[in-house]
Amino acid sequence: MTTRRVTRLVSTRFAKALLLGGTLTALHAGAAWDTYVKGSFGPVVNWPLIPIHVVLLPDGRVLGYGTDGQGNQTGQFTYDVWDPVKGTDAASHLTLPNTTGTDTFCSGQIVLPASGAVLLTGGDKTVNNVRNYSVNDVNLFDYRSSALYSAQQPMAFLRWYPTVLTTAAGEVLVLGGRVDPNTPAPTPEVYTEGKGWRSLTTATNDDAYGINNWSYPRAWQAPNGKVFIATKLGGTYYLDPAGTGKLEKTSLTLSASDEYLTSLMYAPGKILSFRKLNKAVVIDINGTTPKATNVTGVGQDRYHGSATVMADGKVFVSGGSFVSNVANGVAYTAKIWNPANNGWTTAATAAKMRLYHSVSMLLPDGRILTAGGGAPGPVVNLNGEIYTPPYLYKQDITGTLATRPSITSAPATATWGVPITVTANVSGISKVTLVKTGSVTHTVDFDQRFINLSYTASGSTLKVSMPASANVAPPGYYMLFVFNSAGVPSVAKIIKLNS
Ligand SMILES: [Cu+2]
Known part of the structure; x- marks a missing residue:
C-alpha cells in the first residue's frame, strides 16, 4: 500500500468517525436531528x-x-x-x-x-x-x-x-x-x-x-x-x-x-x-x-x-x-x-x-x-x-429537551370573566393556554377544547383572563399551561372552573 493510499484511508475513517460521533450526539436522548420539528x-x-x-x-x-x-x-x-x-x-x-x-x-x-x-x-x-x-x-x-x-x-x-x-x-x-x-x-x-x-x-x-x-x-x-x-x-x-x-x-x-x-x-x-x-x-x-x-x-x-x-x-x-x-x-x-x-x-x-x-x-x-x-x-x-x-425540545438539531418554565402559584379554582393571578419561575412568558382535561374512547375526546388566554405580565407575575362564559368553557377541570419566550410549556396546573 502506498503512503498516499494509507493517508486517504485514514482520513476517510477519521471523517466517518467524526460523522458517527456527531450522529451519536444527536441520538443522545434517543432522538433524531429533526425531533424539534417532529x-x-x-x-x-x-x-x-x-x-x-x-x-x-x-x-x-x-x-x-x-x-x-x-x-x-x-x-x-x-x-x-x-x-x-x-x-x-x-x-x-x-x-x-x-x-x-x-x-x-x-x-x-x-x-x-x-x-x-x-x-x-x-x-x-x-x-x-x-x-x-x-x-x-x-x-x-x-x-x-x-x-x-x-x-x-x-x-x-x-x-x-x-x-x-x-x-x-x-x-x-x-x-x-x-x-x-x-x-x-x-x-x-x-x-x-x-x-x-x-x-x-x-x-x-x-x-x-x-x-x-x-x-x-x-x-x-x-x-x-x-x-x-x-x-x-x-x-x-x-x-x-x-x-x-x-x-x-x-x-x-x-x-x-x-x-x-x-x-x-x-x-x-x-x-x-x-x-x-x-x-x-x-x-x-x-x-x-x-x-x-x-x-x-x-x-x-x-x-x-x-x-x-x-x-x-x-x-x-x-x-x-x-x-x-x-x-x-x-x-x-x-x-x-x-x-x-x-x-x-x-x-x-x-x-x-x-x-x-x-x-x-x-x-x-x-x-x-x-x-x-x-x-x-x-x-x-x-x-x-x-x-x-x-x-x-430545544429548537435545534441536538434532539435534547428544552428547559421548561414552571408555574410557581395558581389558584385551584377560577370563574368566568374574573382574572386570576399566576406566577411563574421566569419572566418573559409568551403564551398562556387552557385545555380541558381529556376523557377519551373510540376516537372521541368528549369535552376536548382549547382556549388561548389573554394576560398581562409584570415580571414573572401574570394576570390571566378567564373565559367569558360557560358556553365557551363549560364547568369542570382544565389544564393551565404557561409558555416561556422559547415557546416551551410548563407542566400544567389543573384548575377547576366553577361559579
Ligand atoms: Cu368499543
Missing part, C-alpha cells in the same frame, strides 16, 4: 390492560379500563389508575378489581364538573352467550379513594357506545348508544349532580343520535348556549338540553364521515372534522348559522385514528388505518395540524399500529399518551407509547 414517541411500555377508555383525573392521574389483563373484551373485572409522575413501570399503575358488577366495556365516561368524580354510563352485557348487548348501569369513580362504585339511580335507557359531555349549565348530557344490537337509544338523558337523571323526551331523534348516528355521536357545547351535533351522515343539529329538550336541524350539511373518523373542537367554536375520502372541514359555530370550510385532509383516511389538541393549540393526529381495523394502510406516522394556516407537518413515527379501541390523550406534562388497540383487532396492544411534542 417530536418523538417514547419506547413501547407495558399497560396492565388495553385502555379502551382513558380519563384524566383532577389529580393528574389517568383512569383506564376496557379489557382484562390479557386484553380480552370486558371491563367487568379490573380498572387501572396510572400516575404519569411515577413513570411507566409497574409501580406507576394501580390496578384494582371492579366490584360493581358492570362490564364497562364501551360505556361512556366524563369527570363530573362539581365533585370531580368520573361518571360512567352504560356498558356491555352478554345475553345467551352473545356479547354487545347493553346496560343502563351508572357507576362513579372517586379519584380521592381510587374507588369505583355503583350509583343509586340507573339511566332510563340501556346504552352501549354513548357520548357523554358537560354542558354550560354544569350538567352531563348523554347522547346515543344502543339498547341492544338492533335498537338505538334516540332519547338523550341529562345527569345533574345531587339530583339524578332526566330524559329529554321532547328531543328524541333518529338522525341526530338514533338509528343513523347512535355510535358515540359527535357533540359539543356551543358558544350560543346549545349543544352542536355533527352526524356521520352529514346532518348538523342544535340541541337545547334545558327542560325536556328541544332539537333543531341547521342549514349546514357536511359530506359523509364515519363513526371511526375523528372530529375535535380545537378552538372556541371551531371544529376540525375528518370526512370520508381524505376530506377535512373546519366547522365554525361561532356565528348565527354554522359554516364549514374545506381544508387539506391528513393524507389518507385514518379509521380509528385520534386527534388531540396539544398545549399550544396545534392538533396531533395519530394512529388509524385506511381500512377500518385491518392492518391495511396503517398510519404509523403522526401528523400535526396548525390552525394558523390549516397546514400539515409530518411528525414522528410510532412503533405500534393504533386501530380499534386505541386512544390518545394530552397529559398535564404536555406529552400525549397514545395507547391500546384491539379487543378485537389485528393486534392486542397491552401497551402505550408516550409522544413528546416538538415544543418540549
Whole structure:
C-alpha cells in the first residue's frame, strides 16, 4: 500500500468517525436531528390492560379500563389508575378489581364538573352467550379513594357506545348508544349532580343520535348556549338540553364521515372534522348559522385514528388505518395540524399500529399518551407509547429537551370573566393556554377544547383572563399551561372552573 493510499484511508475513517460521533450526539436522548420539528414517541411500555377508555383525573392521574389483563373484551373485572409522575413501570399503575358488577366495556365516561368524580354510563352485557348487548348501569369513580362504585339511580335507557359531555349549565348530557344490537337509544338523558337523571323526551331523534348516528355521536357545547351535533351522515343539529329538550336541524350539511373518523373542537367554536375520502372541514359555530370550510385532509383516511389538541393549540393526529381495523394502510406516522394556516407537518413515527379501541390523550406534562388497540383487532396492544411534542425540545438539531418554565402559584379554582393571578419561575412568558382535561374512547375526546388566554405580565407575575362564559368553557377541570419566550410549556396546573 502506498503512503498516499494509507493517508486517504485514514482520513476517510477519521471523517466517518467524526460523522458517527456527531450522529451519536444527536441520538443522545434517543432522538433524531429533526425531533424539534417532529417530536418523538417514547419506547413501547407495558399497560396492565388495553385502555379502551382513558380519563384524566383532577389529580393528574389517568383512569383506564376496557379489557382484562390479557386484553380480552370486558371491563367487568379490573380498572387501572396510572400516575404519569411515577413513570411507566409497574409501580406507576394501580390496578384494582371492579366490584360493581358492570362490564364497562364501551360505556361512556366524563369527570363530573362539581365533585370531580368520573361518571360512567352504560356498558356491555352478554345475553345467551352473545356479547354487545347493553346496560343502563351508572357507576362513579372517586379519584380521592381510587374507588369505583355503583350509583343509586340507573339511566332510563340501556346504552352501549354513548357520548357523554358537560354542558354550560354544569350538567352531563348523554347522547346515543344502543339498547341492544338492533335498537338505538334516540332519547338523550341529562345527569345533574345531587339530583339524578332526566330524559329529554321532547328531543328524541333518529338522525341526530338514533338509528343513523347512535355510535358515540359527535357533540359539543356551543358558544350560543346549545349543544352542536355533527352526524356521520352529514346532518348538523342544535340541541337545547334545558327542560325536556328541544332539537333543531341547521342549514349546514357536511359530506359523509364515519363513526371511526375523528372530529375535535380545537378552538372556541371551531371544529376540525375528518370526512370520508381524505376530506377535512373546519366547522365554525361561532356565528348565527354554522359554516364549514374545506381544508387539506391528513393524507389518507385514518379509521380509528385520534386527534388531540396539544398545549399550544396545534392538533396531533395519530394512529388509524385506511381500512377500518385491518392492518391495511396503517398510519404509523403522526401528523400535526396548525390552525394558523390549516397546514400539515409530518411528525414522528410510532412503533405500534393504533386501530380499534386505541386512544390518545394530552397529559398535564404536555406529552400525549397514545395507547391500546384491539379487543378485537389485528393486534392486542397491552401497551402505550408516550409522544413528546416538538415544543418540549430545544429548537435545534441536538434532539435534547428544552428547559421548561414552571408555574410557581395558581389558584385551584377560577370563574368566568374574573382574572386570576399566576406566577411563574421566569419572566418573559409568551403564551398562556387552557385545555380541558381529556376523557377519551373510540376516537372521541368528549369535552376536548382549547382556549388561548389573554394576560398581562409584570415580571414573572401574570394576570390571566378567564373565559367569558360557560358556553365557551363549560364547568369542570382544565389544564393551565404557561409558555416561556422559547415557546416551551410548563407542566400544567389543573384548575377547576366553577361559579
Ligand atoms: Cu368499543
